[in-house]
Structure formats: C-alpha cells, structure tokens
Amino acid sequence: MxxxxxxxxxxxxxxxxxxxxxxxxxxxxxxxxxxxxxxxxxxxxxxxxxxxxxxxxxxxxxxxxxxxxxxxxxxxxxxxxxxxxxxxxxxxxxxxxxxxxxxxxxxxxxxxxxxxxxxxxxxxxxxxxxxxxxxEEKNRRLQEAEEMLRKHALELEERVQLGTQALLETELRYRELFNLANDAIFTVDAATGQILEANLQAEKLTGYSGEELSNMKVQELYSKQELERVAKFESELAKAGCGCGVTGDIPFRTRDGQRIVLNVSCSMIEMNARQVINLMGRDVTAIREVEAELARYTQELEQKFEEKKKQLLQSQSQLVQAEKMAALGSLVAGVAHEINNPLGSINANNDILALAFRKVQDFVRLHPPGDGTDAEQELDEIRSIGKEALQTNRMACDRILKIVRSLRNFARLDEAERKKADIHEGIESTITLVAHEI
Structure with a gap:
C-alpha cells in the first residue's frame, strides 16, 4: 500500500x-x-x-x-x-x-x-x-474520429455518386449495345424458359414485339418438327452448368410460320439468386441452305465423276484393244513372212519327196529284186534324201507352231482384268514375232 x-x-x-x-x-x-x-x-x-x-x-x-x-x-x-x-x-x-x-x-x-x-x-x-x-483526450479523439468519419462519409458519398453515374453510363452503354447488336439476344429464366428480355434484332428476326416476347417462353419459338434436336441442345447446356456455354444450330419458327435457323451461343449465369440463360443467335438460314445445296452438288459431281471414270476406263480398254489390233495388223505381214519361209521349205521338200517316191517306183520297176545291179546303194541314197526332207519338214512345222504359240501368248494380254504373267515368256514371244526385223 x-x-x-x-x-x-x-x-x-x-x-x-x-x-x-x-x-x-x-x-x-x-x-x-x-x-x-x-x-x-x-x-x-x-x-x-x-x-x-x-x-x-x-x-x-x-x-x-x-x-x-x-x-x-x-x-x-x-x-x-x-x-x-x-x-x-x-x-x-x-x-x-x-x-x-x-x-x-x-x-x-x-x-x-x-x-x-x-x-x-x-x-x-x-x-x-x-x-x-x-x-478530454477521448473527446479529442472522438472529434477527430467524427471529422474523419465526416470526411469518409463525404468521400463515400462522392464515390457513390460517381459509382452511380458510372453505373448509369454503363447501363446506357449496355442497353445501346444490347439493342444495336447484329445478333439476336434473349435473356431466359433457366427454370421456366420465360423470356425476360430480348433486343431489337430478336424482335426483327422473330416478328414479335418486345412486349410479346416478354410474355412468351422460349420453347414457343422453337420449330415443333425438331424438338428432339432442341432438347438435346438444352441437355448439353444443363450439363455444362453455370459459367460454361454451348454452341450449335437451333431452328426457330417466326410469327408468320417461317422456319429460320439460328446459330446460337448459350451460357448460364447466376443473376438475382436464380439461373439465367443468355442466348445469342445469328440467322444462318441462307448459309445452311447454300451448304445443303453445295453438299447436293458435291454428291452429284461425285456420282458423275464415278460414271465418267468408268466410261474412261472402258474407253481406255477399248483404245488399248484397238492399239493392240493395230499392232497385230502390223505383225501379220511379218508373221506371214515367217510362216511362208517354212511353208516354202515344206513345199520344196514335198516336191523332193514326190520326186524321190517316183524314182523309187521307177527303180523298183526297172530293177526288180535279184537282178544283180547295185540297187541297195541307190535305195540308200533315195532313203537319205527322203529322211532329210522329212527332217526339214518337221523343223518347218515346229517353227510354224512356235510362231503361232507366240502370237497367241501376245494376243491374250488384251484381257481387262489383272493377272500374273511370266515376263520372260512375253519377251521371248515378242522376239520370236519380230525376229525377222532384228
């Protein structure tokens, strides 16, 4: 104490x-x-x-x-x-x-x-x-705090005024961009499909006024014939969830019943404690019609191309056949020449054989067996001549057969389908046919 x-x-x-x-x-x-x-x-x-x-x-x-x-x-x-x-x-x-x-x-x-x-x-x-x-100190501090609070309140009020002005300007710019956008824009309640807002382009494309659209559900604008396609699109959007988007074509039906196709981009966001879909669409009806027409033309061109290709192959085959026939025609003279040579030998040998047979007949008639002349030696000569003539005829016939076989081998290549071939056999056949020109 x-x-x-x-x-x-x-x-x-x-x-x-x-x-x-x-x-x-x-x-x-x-x-x-x-x-x-x-x-x-x-x-x-x-x-x-x-x-x-x-x-x-x-x-x-x-x-x-x-x-x-x-x-x-x-x-x-x-x-x-x-x-x-x-x-x-x-x-x-x-x-x-x-x-x-x-x-x-x-x-x-x-x-x-x-x-x-x-x-x-x-x-x-x-x-x-x-x-x-x-x-006094607390009072001084309180006065300072009140002064700071007053200044802060003034600054806050000024900021609020500036923020309000900026918000109004932003709202005006948004509204201007919203209404002047080239794309149709819809704001839709995700739960009910109720159209909350639509811009001027949306009114222009659908033919409905803004007031009419605000009393409609977006499903009423879809083409009834393609609801399955639209349902698939909505399912993809639901899976994507908030903050994500999906794109694709959705067919719409205008006020006068005309079918139009919009290429849409949809995204889901949270707004005022509820989910809202922002739908932006551009009319691509003319583009899709041109694409369909181009696809049809492409298919027709492909069909015509296949037909022309088939005709060309047939013409090519016919041309090859014609060229081969022309080549065969040019070979006929050579082949005839090659065949005439052995045929000439055969004809000559036939004359020799005929002469030899006549001599044998005359010899047998003039020199019957046992007359004591040198008949055996003369018969041997005649026999040798006949043998040589027969041998020559056999070689000439083989030559003719070889030429004919080579010609057949050359001619069988006119078949249209592909198959295995012996190149050596083809070369030998060709050489045989043109040997007289080498």
Missing amino acids: TQHRVLVVDDEEAARYSIGKALEAAGYAVEVASTAGEALKIQESFNPDVILTDISMPEMNGIQFIQQLRARPLPPPVIVVTASHTYDIAVQSLRQGAADYLTKPFDLEQLRNSVRRAIERRQLKLENLEYQREL
Whole structure:
C-alpha cells in the first residue's frame, strides 16, 4: 500500500516534533520545515500529499506560503494550524485555498481526520483531473474520429455518386449495345424458359414485339418438327452448368410460320439468386441452305465423276484393244513372212519327196529284186534324201507352231482384268514375232 507523505511547517520546534510524531504514528511519511522558504524547497523534492502550516511565521507567513504554493502546478492541499482564534484569519486562509483550519491546541484524532480528509480530497481531485484529461483526450479523439468519419462519409458519398453515374453510363452503354447488336439476344429464366428480355434484332428476326416476347417462353419459338434436336441442345447446356456455354444450330419458327435457323451461343449465369440463360443467335438460314445445296452438288459431281471414270476406263480398254489390233495388223505381214519361209521349205521338200517316191517306183520297176545291179546303194541314197526332207519338214512345222504359240501368248494380254504373267515368256514371244526385223 502506498505511504502518504505529509510536510509540517512551523517555526516552533516543539510543535513540529509533536505533530510529526503523531502523524508518523498514524502511518504517514513526514518531513518538517521551520520556515515557508525551506518548505518550498522540500516540497519540490518530497512532493507531499498534504501540508500542515502555521500562520504566524517569520519571513513568510502562512497566507503568503499558500499563495506561493497556488502559483505552482497541482499544489497539495494545505491545512492551516494556528493558535489564533481570529475568525478573519480562518476565512482569509480558506479563501486562499486552505483545505482545513485547526486551532491550537487540537486533538490528535482531529488532526488525523483532517489530514485523512485532505488526502482523500486530493486523491479525488487528482482522479477527477485524470478523468478530465482522459475525457478530454477521448473527446479529442472522438472529434477527430467524427471529422474523419465526416470526411469518409463525404468521400463515400462522392464515390457513390460517381459509382452511380458510372453505373448509369454503363447501363446506357449496355442497353445501346444490347439493342444495336447484329445478333439476336434473349435473356431466359433457366427454370421456366420465360423470356425476360430480348433486343431489337430478336424482335426483327422473330416478328414479335418486345412486349410479346416478354410474355412468351422460349420453347414457343422453337420449330415443333425438331424438338428432339432442341432438347438435346438444352441437355448439353444443363450439363455444362453455370459459367460454361454451348454452341450449335437451333431452328426457330417466326410469327408468320417461317422456319429460320439460328446459330446460337448459350451460357448460364447466376443473376438475382436464380439461373439465367443468355442466348445469342445469328440467322444462318441462307448459309445452311447454300451448304445443303453445295453438299447436293458435291454428291452429284461425285456420282458423275464415278460414271465418267468408268466410261474412261472402258474407253481406255477399248483404245488399248484397238492399239493392240493395230499392232497385230502390223505383225501379220511379218508373221506371214515367217510362216511362208517354212511353208516354202515344206513345199520344196514335198516336191523332193514326190520326186524321190517316183524314182523309187521307177527303180523298183526297172530293177526288180535279184537282178544283180547295185540297187541297195541307190535305195540308200533315195532313203537319205527322203529322211532329210522329212527332217526339214518337221523343223518347218515346229517353227510354224512356235510362231503361232507366240502370237497367241501376245494376243491374250488384251484381257481387262489383272493377272500374273511370266515376263520372260512375253519377251521371248515378242522376239520370236519380230525376229525377222532384228
């Protein structure tokens, strides 16, 4: 517990001693001074919680001492102790700021109570001053906070105004882009299919007004004949979920019943706690018709190409046949020449054989067996001539057969289908046919 400090000022030593001991016995820390000047010096270092001073003192009396103390910051309370019973002195001391007034002789309990009350009042005063300082500090901070809040509110208000203006400008730009877009744009409730908004191009393509479209469901615009195709598209969009999109062709039916094809790009987003589909579509009806016509033309061209190809192959086969026939015609003369040579040999040998047979007949008639002439030798000569003639005829016939076989081998290549062939046999056949020209 903090020990309170008391400064006793009295020019009488006995009074200083008795008061000091009484206060020390009560638990106070005590310092004493014989004059007011000495007390002022001790007060700076001792910093007493309360001062007891006599009124009548040399050099500086108690009233003057109180005035000196009041000139200093946070002066301690002063209890005036005097032997004078003059009422004016008591009033004057109290007016100068004395906390209490005791008249000698006084009771020690009265002294202790007066000191205790003075200390309590000082503590209350100090606490009050501290509270006031804290209150002033809090008030200052509150004023600063209020000023900052006011400035922040002004800045926030300015930002809100700027943001509102920017939002309005953005809304106007969006509305302008929305309505002037070349593509038809629909905003659709994903749960019900209700059309929430449609731009001018959507009105133009469908033939419905914006008010009419806002009272319709997007399913009412789909072509009834192709609902299965549309259902597949919607299923793909549902699987994609929010933040993703799908593209494809969707057939629409206009107000007057005309079928149009829109190439659409759909995406699902969250808007105002519900799922909304943004559908952007471009009329590709003419493009799809041209593509279909091109596909039909392409198919027809492919068919005609196959027909022409088949005709060309047939013409090529016929041309090859004609060229082969022309080649065969040019070979006929050579082949005839090659065949005529062995045929000439055969004819000549036939004449020789006929002559030999006549000679044999004449020889047999003129030289019957056993007439003693050299008939055997002559018959051997005739036999040798006949044998050579027969051998020559056989070779000539083999030559003719070889030429005919080569010609057949050459001629069989006119077949249209492909098959394996012996190239050596073909070369030998060709050489045989043109041997007379080599």
